[in-house]
Amino acid sequence: MDCRTAQILMELFRPGTAELEPSEAEALDRHLADCPACAQNAGHERQSDDQLKTAMRNVSIPAGLPGRLSARLDAMQVAEKRRRLRRIAGSLAAAAAVLLAVFLGMDWQRKHPPAVDLDDLRSCFNAEVANPSEGVQKWLQENKLRTPPPEDFEYHFLAHYYLADLQGKRVPLLLFVRAKDASSPDQARVYLLSAEQFDLNALALNSQDVESVGCKVEVLFHPTDRRYAYLVVYTGDSLEPFLKSVRQAEI
Amino acid sequence: MGFAGNSWSVQRLVDEHYVSLYRYAYRLSGSVADAEDLTQEAFCQAQEKRHQLRDPARAKNWLFSILRNAYLHRVRSDKLHHLTLLENMEEMPELPSQPLPAVDPERLQQVLKELPEVFRTPVILYYFDEFSYRDIAEQMDLPLGTVMSRLARAKAYLRSRLLQLEAEIAADGQRRATNGL
Numbered sequence: 001m002d003c004r005t006a007q008i009l010m011e012l013f014r015p016g017t018a019e020l021e022p023s024e025a026e027a028l029d030r031h032l033a034d035c036p037a038c039a040q041n042a043g044h045e046r047q048s049d050d051q052l053k054t055a056m057r058n059v060s061i062p063a064g065l066p067g068r069l070s071a072r073l074d075a076m077q078v079a080e081k082r083r084r085l086r087r088i089a090g091s092l093a094a095a096a097a098v099l100l101a102v103f104l105g106m107d108w109q110r111k112h113p114p115a116v117d118l119d120d121l122r123s124c125f126n127a128e129v130a131n132p133s134e135g136v137q138k139w140l141q142e143n144k145l146r147t148p149p150p151e152d153f154e155y156h157f158l159a160h161y162y163l164a165d166l167q168g169k170r171v172p173l174l175l176f177v178r179a180k181d182a183s184s185p186d187q188a189r190v191y192l193l194s195a196e197q198f199d200l201n202a203l204a205l206n207s208q209d210v211e212s213v214g215c216k217v218e219v220l221f222h223p224t225d226r227r228y229a230y231l232v233v234y235t236g237d238s239l240e241p242f243l244k245s246v247r248q249a250e251i
Numbered sequence: 252m253g254f255a256g257n258s259w260s261v262q263r264l265v266d267e268h269y270v271s272l273y274r275y276a277y278r279l280s281g282s283v284a285d286a287e288d289l290t291q292e293a294f295c296q297a298q299e300k301r302h303q304l305r306d307p308a309r310a311k312n313w314l315f316s317i318l319r320n321a322y323l324h325r326v327r328s329d330k331l332h333h334l335t336l337l338e339n340m341e342e343m344p345e346l347p348s349q350p351l352p353a354v355d356p357e358r359l360q361q362v363l364k365e366l367p368e369v370f371r372t373p374v375i376l377y378y379f380d381e382f383s384y385r386d387i388a389e390q391m392d393l394p395l396g397t398v399m400s401r402l403a404r405a406k407a408y409l410r411s412r413l414l415q416l417e418a419e420i421a422a423d424g425q426r427r428a429t430n431g432l
Contacts, residue, residue: 011406044349047351051350051352057379066265066266072294
């Protein structure tokens with residue numbers, strides 16, 4: 001090792017640290033043992049370092065500093081907690097205000113029940129009587145029922161429509177009533193079915209085997225979409241009186 | 252050492268490190284008031300960012316890094332503080348042939364103030380002893396070689412200037428003694 005390299009390594013060397021590789025530290029020691037000039041420089045370097053280290057650390061700590069630091073941290077923690085509580089209180093107040101508004105609204109409604117709007121009732125009735133099939137379509141849409149209503153039926157005979165229970169499934173049902181005479185009107189109950197709910201092909205086959213006891217059963221498919229079918233259970237000799245062609249003939 | 256992120260844990264950092272942190276702050280800034288402000292600010296930032304400290308063993312490095320950044324931010328924003336920039340710091344001062352005698356801490360501070368911060372910081376951290384060269388390089392976000400180079404220059408500068416000041420004071424003392432006769 002030459003003196004230049006030794007000087008560089010002396011810059012790196014710090015007693016008690018592992019800044020030099022063991023092999024480098026050994027090589028440096030060997031050089032210092034053989035080179036009085038470098039050994040003297042190393043001694044000066046260490047002595048200077050010791051003096052500088054002592055002086056560098058010789059800083060008086062102001063009285064009460066740890067107490068002031070802790071007090072500042074405590075104040076920060078208190079402020080942080082307050083901010084958190086304010087946020088929680090704000091959320092709770094907002095939730096309470098909403099609940100109060102809902103409660104007051106419900107209470108007000110209970111104490112002030114609305115009057116029956118006869119005009120609205122009259123106009124709905126007139127609209128349904130004037131165009132019953134539109135009423136059915138609107139009802140199906142409002143209840144998100146996709147099965148389209150049958151087009152062939154005469155909706156002036158429509159008496160009622162509702163959701164019926166068929167083998168545990170809710171299906172729309174249209175009730176048509178036609179008075180052949182005052183004492184015994186004929187009825188046709190039309191169940192609106194979809195392929196999602198029932199096996200419509202099996203239904204079509206099975207309906208042909210049903211014996212007529214007091215009522216008849218027919219299955220009609222939607223003219224363009226075989227996913228929809230109408231299961232009609234009716235009284236009377238045939239379904240034709242309920243269909244549009246009969247009405248037109250009467251007119 | 253529990254680092255659940257609560258103020259008790261940061262309080263423990265205060266207890267363990269406030270002395271060395273304050274000393275570092277004083278050597279960086281040269282002012283008792285600034286040093287206390289910087290130390291306060293460092294611990295406050297540690298409180299706010301406590302979730303960032305993943306390895307408790309690196310707490311001291313982390314705190315020193317926070318303090319240095321706070322100091323640099325202050326120096327950049329405070330236009331009243333001017334650092335005396337030395338010319339030709341890239342040139343290596345000649346290494347004195349004699350060792351340093353005992354160094355007056357205030358005189359050391361006076362010479363430290365002459366150094367630009369990028370030379371002052373590594374030499375302060377070096378003499379605080381617990382930081383390896385890698386620690387210093389990491390804190391300053393510099394390559395190891397750059398840190399070594401700046402450290403060598405800063406140390407040589409300190410020794411030269413302190414010896415020069417000692418000689419000037421000694422010469423001044425002798426002149427006064429002669430005039431007194």
